[in-house]
Amino acid sequence: MSTKERMRFGGRSARIQAAVHQAVNDLSTEMDRAEITVPMIAARAGVTPSTVYRRWGDLSELMADVAVQRLRPIADPADTGGMWSDLEAWAEQYMEEMSSPVGQALLRDVLGTLGESDRPEQCCQFTNEQLGTIAARAAARGETPFRVDEVVDHLVAPLVFHIIFNDREVGPDYCRALIARLKAR
Amino acid sequence: MSTKERMRFGGRSARIQAAVHQAVNDLSTEMDRAEITVPMIAARAGVTPSTVYRRWGDLSELMADVAVQRLRPIADPADTGGMWSDLEAWAEQYMEEMSSPVGQALLRDVLGTLGESDRPEQCCQFTNEQLGTIAARAAARGETPFRVDEVVDHLVAPLVFHIIFNDREVGPDYCRALIARLKAR
DNA sequence: TTCTTAATGCAACTTTTTTGCGTTAAGGGG
């Protein structure tokens, strides 16, 4: 007998998680996020609603779970040959993704989680890793790398702030202005 | 007959809105935000649930509505005699309020609204007005006022970012560091 | 006061969410 409570990762459990995530992603393209329901997702995934409720608790948790997966970067930042141009390219793509209706919805889902969760922190980690990659690459080239936390504070934070509060249009020009301000220091 | 659809502000309508808001605020102090329900609020406020559903649509809309009210500043920023010390005092109080569990919950409620709404923008406006007051006061003193949008980008945005993503402790020292960076320009 | 109608209360109805219990299958040991 083992005293540890084991979680089960493989097999049926994983299959169902994949099916449910897929169902959410499919439905998200077909209808407004506000009219998606748990029974709807369960039917699409071929499972009973009670399974979804037991595993994820409620809709907002499930949506947040899916959102984190979709916000996870699929590739390293492009290597353009220079640190600042790497950063600019990354920032414009990040801005493009986050300011789109889909990106905004994902951000809301991640941030809207009620109970305790480390999901928002996890998304930060994604960004930190991407910026860390750019900085490390710069160091390998012999450039003086930027400080990741400074880039987060004065590039990522303003971008995300204006996107989620919707109080200002963000575009390539704004990205470049923020980066120019970082370079100037 | 008037062709305009009129909304009714005074009397019963206002009384019910106040009662419902009060009920939400009361319940928020008594239990976790996640277990508050519309029927519960309605019972506390002495109205029927259907009234709440018709006026606010759903729980998240109602919570967001209440949150905006609570995020509205009740007074102008303190006048400490100098622009930067005004800003520092304001920032520390803002940070204190937002990083508290209550403040975080309010932020989530405002940001978590699904459908279209100008609530997040409205909260930005509060901040802009407060900062505008400090800047105007500085100008009246003969000081060169800061640009409000720069303070939002490089003080408010980093603060809010780290609070909602929970990836870093924010404290008085961090506020002062951000302000020092603004002054240095 | 009287009229119009937005907003509410009530109750029936639909949908979602919870819960108890039997069944299935992952992971470990013999």
Add this chain to the structure above:
DNA sequence: CCCCTTAACGCAAAAAAGTTGCATTAAGAA
């Protein structure tokens, strides 16, 4: 390989939340 334990699932009944039609109340204007 088969058996055992139990986490995770399906099913169905029950509870709770959310919706809707209709009668009633009370702002706001004539």
